[in-house]
Amino acid sequence: MVGRMARNALPPKTLIDGFVAIMPPECGAVPLDAFARALWRVAPGRVRLGLYGICLLLRLRAFLGGASWGRRTPDERRAVIAAFGASRSPLLREIPVMLKALAAQGAFGHPAGQAAFGLPVDATPPFWAP
Amino acid sequence: MIHRGAQIADEWARGGAIADVLIVGSGAAGAAAACVLAEAGLEVLVLEEGAPLRPEDRRRDVFSGFAARWRDAGMQVARGRGFTPVLQGVCVGGTTVVNGAIMHRLPGPIHDLWVRENGAGRCFDAAALDRVFAILDAALDVAPTPPAVAGENNRLMAAGFSALGLSSAPIARNVSDCEASARCLQGCPTRRKRSMDETLLPRAFAAGARLVADCPVERVFARGGRAAGVIARTKCPDSGLPGPRLTISARRAVILAASAIESPLLLARSGLRGGAAGPVGRRFQGHPGTAVLAAFDAPVRMWQGATQGHESLALWDERLKFEALALPPELGAVRMPGLGNALGARMREYGHIAQWAVQLRAEAQGRVHAGLFGGKHIAYDPTDADVARLARGVGVLMRAAAAAGAHTLFPGVYGLPEVLPVAELPAALRTLETLSPDPRRYHCILAHLFGTAVMGEQPGQSVVSPRLECHALPGLFVFDSSVFPTNLGVNPQHTISAVAWRAAEVLVGA
Numbered sequence: 001m002v003g004r005m006a007r008n009a010l011p012p013k014t015l016i017d018g019f020v021a022i023m024p025p026e027c028g029a030v031p032l033d034a035f036a037r038a039l040w041r042v043a044p045g046r047v048r049l050g051l052y053g054i055c056l057l058l059r060l061r062a063f064l065g066g067a068s069w070g071r072r073t074p075d076e077r078r079a080v081i082a083a084f085g086a087s088r089s090p091l092l093r094e095i096p097v098m099l100k101a102l103a104a105q106g107a108f109g110h111p112a113g114q115a116a117f118g119l120p121v122d123a124t125p126p127f128w129a130p
Numbered sequence: 131m132i133h134r135g136a137q138i139a140d141e142w143a144r145g146g147a148i149a150d151v152l153i154v155g156s157g158a159a160g161a162a163a164a165c166v167l168a169e170a171g172l173e174v175l176v177l178e179e180g181a182p183l184r185p186e187d188r189r190r191d192v193f194s195g196f197a198a199r200w201r202d203a204g205m206q207v208a209r210g211r212g213f214t215p216v217l218q219g220v221c222v223g224g225t226t227v228v229n230g231a232i233m234h235r236l237p238g239p240i241h242d243l244w245v246r247e248n249g250a251g252r253c254f255d256a257a258a259l260d261r262v263f264a265i266l267d268a269a270l271d272v273a274p275t276p277p278a279v280a281g282e283n284n285r286l287m288a289a290g291f292s293a294l295g296l297s298s299a300p301i302a303r304n305v306s307d308c309e310a311s312a313r314c315l316q317g318c319p320t321r322r323k324r325s326m327d328e329t330l331l332p333r334a335f336a337a338g339a340r341l342v343a344d345c346p347v348e349r350v351f352a353r354g355g356r357a358a359g360v361i362a363r364t365k366c367p368d369s370g371l372p373g374p375r376l377t378i379s380a381r382r383a384v385i386l387a388a389s390a391i392e393s394p395l396l397l398a399r400s401g402l403r404g405g406a407a408g409p410v411g412r413r414f415q416g417h418p419g420t421a422v423l424a425a426f427d428a429p430v431r432m433w434q435g436a437t438q439g440h441e442s443l444a445l446w447d448e449r450l451k452f453e454a455l456a457l458p459p460e461l462g463a464v465r466m467p468g469l470g471n472a473l474g475a476r477m478r479e480y481g482h483i484a485q486w487a488v489q490l491r492a493e494a495q496g497r498v499h500a501g502l503f504g505g506k507h508i509a510y511d512p513t514d515a516d517v518a519r520l521a522r523g524v525g526v527l528m529r530a531a532a533a534a535g536a537h538t539l540f541p542g543v544y545g546l547p548e549v550l551p552v553a554e555l556p557a558a559l560r561t562l563e564t565l566s567p568d569p570r571r572y573h574c575i576l577a578h579l580f581g582t583a584v585m586g587e588q589p590g591q592s593v594v595s596p597r598l599e600c601h602a603l604p605g606l607f608v609f610d611s612s613v614f615p616t617n618l619g620v621n622p623q624h625t626i627s628a629v630a631w632r633a634a635e636v637l638v639g640a
Contacts, residue, residue: 021469022469022470022473023470023473024471024473024477025471025474026474027474035193038193038197042197042203043203043205044202044203044205046505047202047205074470075470078469078470081469082469090211090212090544090568090570090571091212093544094212094213097573100463100469100473101461104459104460104461104464105193105196105460105461106193107460107463108458108459108460108463108477109191109192109193109460114459117459117474117477117478117480118478119480119481
């Protein structure tokens with residue numbers, strides 16, 4: 001049942017907010033939201049469950065830091081994610097790496113994102129094209 | 131001819147299907163075996179879990195490329211002290227569609243070891259392998275990367291290694307008229323890579339072989355003490371949902387060529403594990419690797435040039451091999467330091483970044499087995515000695531980049547600065563030598579997988595005989611890199627195809 005839930009659900013808003021916070025503002029939120037949905041369709045169930053776990057950790061850390069994840073600004077969310085990167089735990093250090101690895105595909109695989117950085121542009125990236 | 135599983139399911143579910151030889155997997159091993167066996171006049175049926183590449187699949191973005199052609203959309207991992215991505219293609223043509231097109235013959239010292247300890251000389255003597263390598267060189271258009279398509283990333287690596295006094299050379303690749311779009315890892319957008327779907331599979335089809343895509347095999351069944359066929363299950367190409375089960379019989383042989391991850395799992399699902407079946411799923415080996423990025427004043431533009439066009443085997447005796455590795459911005463951004471605006475500032479300089487990698491002939495041995503709740507578990511942990519060698523390799527890459535004129539390095543090693551001005555390199559190299567040998571310090575990936583159904587003459591201590599037939603079930607063969615007793619220290623596609631080609635020749639009595 002858990003697997004079915006993970007298969008059918010949309011990506012957690014926490015994850016999308018995390019992607020937006022990690023990537024440069026020029027990349028824009030819309031392609032990252034579209035990318036997160038596309039990712040959720042193809043990711044294996046255990047990867048989705050792992051990302052749910054990461055989202056819970058992000059929310060917990062934000063809460064312990066004094067405000068809920070949802071009330072934090074992108075700058076504050078970025079700081080929450082960065083704090084994991086400075087952890088002494090190798091496992092927790094992987095969190096921003098994993099999030100960046102996924103988000104970068106959405107941000108820099110998008111024509112607007114690539115154009116903003118003077119990078120080569122692909123005409124028809126399928127995850128966002130109509 | 132390629133069928134889609136869903137198309138033939140009804141027809142075969144009614145009447146069943148039969149062929150002389152069933153081959154599970156269409157990558158470097160399966161395609162080579164299909165070619166030899168079909169041209170020898172046998173009725174060959176290849177069963178492939180993945181889908182064929184359509185023209186629209188050859189789009190240029192990483193995400194759709196990985197989602198369509200890499201196992202678990204590129205998110206398959208091995209677990210040890212850390213998590214290591216394990217890269218494998220899953221499509222018609224297998225990993226040959228999405229690799230760096232690097233071609234190496236089996237190194238002599240490794241072959242000698244296999245002959246000495248595993249009886250490989252009975253079928254895979256040096257003369258026979260040399261003959262097969264020459265056939266494959268011609269069929270796959272293997273040639274050194276020409277200077278015109280090398281690109282700056284490869285040229286800088288050559289300069290850096292030359293300045294250190296380490297030999298290096300253009301990589302021999304199976305590419306014809308390369309357009310230097312640096313997109314080998316997503317599947318060549320212009321079909322210039324001579325992967326199996328462009329070469330040996332069409333040749334096998336011309337000789338009468340058939341291939342069913344979207345058709346994962348569940349298990350091998352036996353009759354009268356011999357392998358007699360497989361139970362496969364088609365899947366819907368759009369939804370991926372499973373379709374009807376098919377029973378497909380083999381008159382002469384069933385050949386597993388599904389990779390060092392999938393073949394042992396299939397053997398285990400078929401009741402072949404432990405005891406007389408031998409060490410199925412054990413002695414798993416690979417080539418873990420990591421990379422160093424370097425920033426130069428002049429443009430590098432990794433997206434122009436051969437994805438992997440230059441290499442160094444100067445330290446092969448120390449188990450290290452170095453390669454240039456161009457990554458598109460979608461992947462390279464992972465290794466660029468910073469988040470948000472800081473990451474944006476770094477990415478504006480991405481056109482000036484070069485990346486080179488080190489791959490390690492690791493000592494570590496892991497295990498592949500079925501997971502507790504389905505799926506699979508890949509256990510793999512580089513040894514401390516492996517990690518120490520990896521550190522040595524990273525040090526060489528940093529020194530080479532500095533020698534080539536880089537002004538800033540991005541070592542990607544926890545314990546070193548994320549951003550390292552070249553002036554601080556000597557101190558960083560001293561620190562690197564003192565770091566604890568923990569693989570979690572490095573951004574490793576694991577490619578080139580071996581050894582989960584090793585060949586040997588002793589049943590119980592090996593899974594297949596020196597002619598690659600299972601000790602425990604006659605008529606069942608394993609032709610992929612599972613049978614390799616050790617890792618190679620070089621990229622394995624060419625050796626995998628050569629071993630499968632030669633084993634197929636032996637099977638038909640050539």
